[in-house]
Amino acid sequence: MQSRFYLSLLLISSLVLLTFVAIATYSALTPEWKQYQTEYKDFLIKNAKDEATRERAEKIDIGIQQIYLTSMKKADRCTSCHRGVENPLMANAEQPHRQHSGNYLENHPVAKFGCTICHRGQGQAMNLREAHGEEHTHWDFPIMPIKYIQSSCALCHDFEMLKHEGGGHVAKGEEFFRGKGCRGCHKLNGVGGDLGKALDGIGSRARAYFPMKHVVGDRTIYNWVKQHFDDPRQIVPESEMRAFLTGEESDLLTTYVLTFTSEQMPRNYMLIKNIVMPRTDGESLYKMYCIACHSDGKASIYDEILKRTIPAIMNPSFLKAIDDNYLKKILKEGRQGTQMTAWKVDAAGLTEQEIDRIIEYIAKDRPAAKTEPFDVAKFKADVKRGEELFNIRCALCHGKKGEGDLGLNLKNPVVQAADPAFLAVTVRDGRAGTPMPPFGKDGVGLIEQDIADIVSYVKTLSQKKL
Amino acid sequence: MSNGNRNEEGVSRRDFLGLAAFGAAILASLGALAGSLRFVKSNVYSEESKKFKIGKIENFPIGTTRSIDGKSVFIFSDDNGLFAISAVCTHLGCIVYPTEAGFQCPCHGSKYNQDGKVIGGPAPRPLEWFEISQEVDGTLFVDAGKAVPNGTKYIFA
Amino acid sequence: MNDMNDIKQTGLAKYIENLKSLKSSFANSFLRSGIPTSDKSRTAVVVNNFFLHLHGAKTHINTLRPSYTLGLGLISFFLLVIVFISGGFLMVYYSPSIGTAFNAVKDINFVVFGGKLMRNVHKWSGEAMIIFVLLHMARVVYTSSYKRGREFNWVIGIMLLVLTFVINLTGYMLPWDQLSYWALVIVSNIAAAPKELTDIFGITQYFDIGGATKEILLGGTEPGQDSLTRVYLLHIILLPLGICIALGVHFWRIRKDGGLSKPDTLVGKGSGVASISPPDKTGGIFPTHKTYGLMELARGRTPAVDNDVENTVTSWPHLFIAEVAVFILTLAGVIAYSYFIDAPLKEFANPAIPENPAKAPWYFLGLQELVSYSAFMGGQGLPGLAIAGLLLIPYLDREPEHFGIWFSNKQGKMVALESFVIGSIAVIGALVFVVNFGWFRNWWPNIHQLWIIAINPGNLLLGFVVAYSLYVIKRTGSTRMGAISLFTMFLVSYVILTYTGTVLRGPNWEFFWSSSQWPVH
Known part of the structure; x- marks a missing residue:
């Protein structure tokens, strides 16, 4: 009476189901970590020096190991494979069984800190690939290469302490960061220039935030940051970033930059020994905000990337021609049409006091002798004559229409907005340290009337088309 | 399925098929069910480990009484060795506090003597004693998940 | 006293x-x-058992013919059962909070015994339901089973189809990974799509039905904790309840309509039914003559009232063996598939970084192909029209002939084949055209959106499908042929559009022959 068809179907389906239930059970019972733990246990039993150690080793029960950090609601299961991490007997063993190097765990017991606070990676995962957060495992925070590991120290410690107590790399990186003018272009905590991206939280950004197309090797943020320091345009072709460090030095800066995370450690993990106020003398501020573009400020440089001549702001003859008030105006408001940022407090975020200190530092080499003033208004300027003179005397360097060649582009808004007296003084006295000669000097042959005519012509250049 | 016992040839073969099919189906379903029930039992808990370190033996000179922060365990050291007694009342799980006589539970008035033996109140059993072991490097740790017979004291070198 | 003692x-x-x-x-x-x-x-046994009495005491042998139903409805139902059970198990560990949901899913994958398999089973049986419900619909259409009092049951079936889509979609949101987040963003904006229309008429500020729907769905203006709470509520209470009720009615009506549809005269007896033994006519409560009993008191049809009692067998054990076999088959298939293929889980939701391509779950990618012209038409207008079209099938084709026969007759087979070919050509042609030449916005960047809402490849395709099925009706003189043609073309469009959206569209919704050609980010 039964239907053979359905009974056969039932039989076959049941056998298939049974098979897969069995396979699934088997694979659930034989995970990767179990193999490592068995190895660990066997190793300890085999190499036990005395009976007591052997007995203890035999008592090791194999099972998922987990460190649960209540204050962070974080479960680190790394010790399921790395069971020997606290065991001195495993000092020379192969990974994953090796004991943690150094004496870090003395002050950072695994039971309190777990592993991923310092090493990152995916603490919840139970297999190597996903725990280490390799590519295509969809984990934003892959395990951190050891050479950058000190960036994690700065989550809880101050740099003064790190400098002396085992955090030398990240402390050195911090010094680089302060001395290379990074914040001239990058904001951090709201202070810094706008040319580059703000750096807040960059160390804990998701992988997908970074354009990984040109990264060599693993597509991790560690490799991105490092390789971007080594050669910014290799990683981001349209980048305007200047890079000063390569090799081991850029490793140190990378280590520091990775400390810019958005997470806040719970208070019971923090250990700040020294409250070091940031240095705010003029020189430190100059190095923090200005040096990346202006370098030592002694000579003007044509910058290939920015496509612009960067003025020599600490050049005595420049300083002679420009007073503190005018400098302060430039610093506060920036230079429209150039990369010079407006540094006032509601723009790039420097206080009045800090700007004053920078100016004090920049102007420290201002010659004592005051520039002889040039009262342009006294002369009745003739633009036409100015043009003739310009073509003879200036066009060679500044171009027929003032578009700039060896000399500055005179059509740019900075020149056009400048005080005519400042321009006249520059023409008369030249600019030491640059190819600009002093035209008012005896023998070169421009009288004050000529200079006034030229300045009046220069002021009309912005309307001229090329 | 035992209904089709008509006097036909091949009936037994069909019966065998039915028996095999339903047998396999029941077996497979029971397997799947067992796996599903095992699924419900957690392999890990979102809580701190029951095992915790208490430091080296030097920190526990004879006569020491110490309660460990947030762990509900008292550690004692006397002439006969080191021992750990649970601070969890065996009545309904409140935390006992030490007194002159031993321990006192604030919830329903259970009293224990210094060995954790019940001397009053509704508690049905003495306080649990826990295993203390030693890591290879000599660090002591308590396993508050592993009870040992009351009176077990440990001597460590 | 003695008496009392005795009694005691x-x-x-x-x-x-x-x-x-x-x-x-x-x-x-x-x-x-x-x-x-x-x-x-x-x-x-059948009458006395709560679970079994949903079946008739006797079952028509046509119902048991594997080649008639292909077990599709039953498989859909069993998939639902598997989804419910596995979903219940997953709820043991899941918690619907944006801070813990992702970790809970990770833990299910990593440390729960059989957790990954359970999650895969839940995911894949849920998605398989979409396929099998569609196939079940196809069976119903091609065997004319939506007729003779079953019209409204077809409507309930469409409701179940929509519920299946939505419950799958809400489940997609729960892991709170990148896929969940960006699918939720897309879906909430499709919900807001009527804005496109109200904007054109300038009435958005008085009557913003799109914006209101979106805000009710999300509990805010962008996805967050409240959205997850709402989606979870939909996924575990409201939609399952809706499905249970609709399914209850669906089954009950099948019983009231006299069991599954079957041909008036059973053709092919002895071939398709070979596996079924002839009914046992000895010693039963139903003698060889027809029986009318209490059933006469209520209106409606039961198998017993039908005109061929001779072709019925007792449900116990024949029907139940078949059902158990199909259940175990379904379970085995789902577990085997789940053992090999893992359900996706991407990075934790990150509102700053959209997935590229930000794809909806695959079953909606046919629509995504359409929304790339107009969010309103693609996301609401066209699906709405398609569903309306499907709903109307039993009301516009009322020809009683060929009930319960696959493709009705030879002409039906031809029409189905021809519609399959022409539908494929039309869809592929439309896709080839837009991939190569773009659409209005590419030609006239400033064109008014109203033009695109009115004229876009999706609308044209729909228009063509309707027009072609009307042409079939005119040519054959049969509304039944029109129904076959319409449904075939609907199915073909859905499959081809879904395939294109899933496999052939890459970053920035550009066309790629395979995902291996996608540019590296």
């Missing part, structure tokens, strides 16, 4: 007697009858 004694004796027979009396009360040995008791 007999009372106690009775009590002890009852105690002794507790085992058998409990079993009897539970089972009501033992393993049945006669047709009478076989019937009793």
Whole structure:
């Protein structure tokens, strides 16, 4: 009476189901970590020096190991494979069984800190690939290469302490960061220039935030940051970033930059020994905000990337021609049409006091002798004559229409907005340290009337088309 | 399925098929069910480990009484060795506090003597004693998940 | 006094007697009858059992023909059962909070015994339901089973299809990974799509139905904790409840309509039915003559009232063996598939970084292909029209002939084949055109959106499908042929558009022959 068809179907389906239930059970019972733990246990039993150690080793029960950090609601299961991490007997063993190097765990017991606070990676995962957060495992925070590991120290410690107590790399990186003018272009905590991206939280950004197309090797943020320091345009072709460090030095800066995370450690993990106020003398501020573009400020440089001549702001003859008030105006408001940022407090975020200190530092080499003033208004300027003179005397360097060649582009808004007296003084006295000669000097042959005519012509250049 | 016992040839073969099919189906379903029930039992808990370190033996000179922060365990050291007694009342799980006589539970008035033996109140059993072991490097740790017979004291070198 | 004692004694004796027979009396009360040995008791088993009495006591042998139903409806139902059970298990560990949901899913994958398999089973059986519900619909259409009182059951079936889509979609949101987040963003904006229309008429500020729907769905203006809470509520309570109720009615109506559809005269007897033994006409409660009983008191059809009692067998055991076999088959298939293929889980939701391509779950990618012209038409207008079209099939084709016969007749087969070919050509042609030449916005960047809402490839395709099926009706003189043509083209469009959206569209919704050609980010 039964239907053979359905009974056969039932039989076959049941056998298939049974098979897969069995396979699934088997694979659930034989995970990767179990193999490592068995190895660990066997190793300890085999190499036990005395009976007591052997007995203890035999008592090791194999099972998922987990460190649960209540204050962070974080479960680190790394010790399921790395069971020997606290065991001195495993000092020379192969990974994953090796004991943690150094004496870090003395002050950072695994039971309190777990592993991923310092090493990152995916603490919840139970297999190597996903725990280490390799590519295509969809984990934003892959395990951190050891050479950058000190960036994690700065989550809880101050740099003064790190400098002396085992955090030398990240402390050195911090010094680089302060001395290379990074914040001239990058904001951090709201202070810094706008040319580059703000750096807040960059160390804990998701992988997908970074354009990984040109990264060599693993597509991790560690490799991105490092390789971007080594050669910014290799990683981001349209980048305007200047890079000063390569090799081991850029490793140190990378280590520091990775400390810019958005997470806040719970208070019971923090250990700040020294409250070091940031240095705010003029020189430190100059190095923090200005040096990346202006370098030592002694000579003007044509910058290939920015496509612009960067003025020599600490050049005595420049300083002679420009007073503190005018400098302060430039610093506060920036230079429209150039990369010079407006540094006032509601723009790039420097206080009045800090700007004053920078100016004090920049102007420290201002010659004592005051520039002889040039009262342009006294002369009745003739633009036409100015043009003739310009073509003879200036066009060679500044171009027929003032578009700039060896000399500055005179059509740019900075020149056009400048005080005519400042321009006249520059023409008369030249600019030491640059190819600009002093035209008012005896023998070169421009009288004050000529200079006034030229300045009046220069002021009309912005309307001229090329 | 035992209904089709008509006097036909091949009936037994069909019966065998039915028996095999339903047998396999029941077996497979029971397997799947067992796996599903095992699924419900957690392999890990979102809580701190029951095992915790208490430091080296030097920190526990004879006569020491110490309660460990947030762990509900008292550690004692006397002439006969080191021992750990649970601070969890065996009545309904409140935390006992030490007194002159031993321990006192604030919830329903259970009293224990210094060995954790019940001397009053509704508690049905003495306080649990826990295993203390030693890591290879000599660090002591308590396993508050592993009870040992009351009176077990440990001597460590 | 003696009397009292006797009574007491007999009372106690009775009590002890009852105690002794507790085992058998409990079993009897539970089972009501033992393993049945006669047709009478076989019937009793079905009638007396809560779960079994949904079936008739007797089943028409056509119902048991594997080649008639292909078991599609039953498989859909069993998938639902598997989804419910596995979903219940997953709820043991899941918690619907954006801070813990992702970790909970990770833990299910990593440390729960069989957790990954359970999650895969839940995911894949849910998505398989979409396929099998569609196939079940196809079976119903091609066998004309939406007729003769079953019109409204077809409507309920469409409701179940929509519920299946939505419950799958809400489940997609729960892991709170990148896929969840960006699918939720897309879906909430499709919900807001009527804005496109209200904007054109300038009435958005008075009547913003799109914006209101979006805000009600999300509990805010962008996805967050409240959205997850709402989606979870939909996924575990409202939609399952809706499905259970609709399914209850669906089954009940099948019974009231006299079981599954079947041809008026069973053709092919002896071929398709070879596996079914002839009915047992001896010793049953149904003698060889027809029976009319209490069923006459209520209107409606039952198998017994039907005109061929000769072709029925007792449901116990024939139907139940078939059902158990299909259940185990379904379970085995789902577990085998789940063992090999893992359900996706991407990075934790990150509102700053959209997935590229930000794809909806695959079953909506046909629509995504359409929304790339107009969010309103693609996301609401066209699906709405398609569903309306499907709903109308039983009301616009009322020809009673060929009930319960695959493709009705030879002409039906031809129409189905021809619609399949022409539908494929039309869809592929439209896709080739837009991939190569773009659409209005590419030609006239400033064109008014109203033009695109009115004229876009999706609308044209829909128009073509409707026009072609009307042409088929005119040519063949049969509304039945029109229904076959319309449904075939609907199915073909859905499949091809879904395939294109899933496989052939890459970053920035550009066309790629395979995902291996996608540019590296």
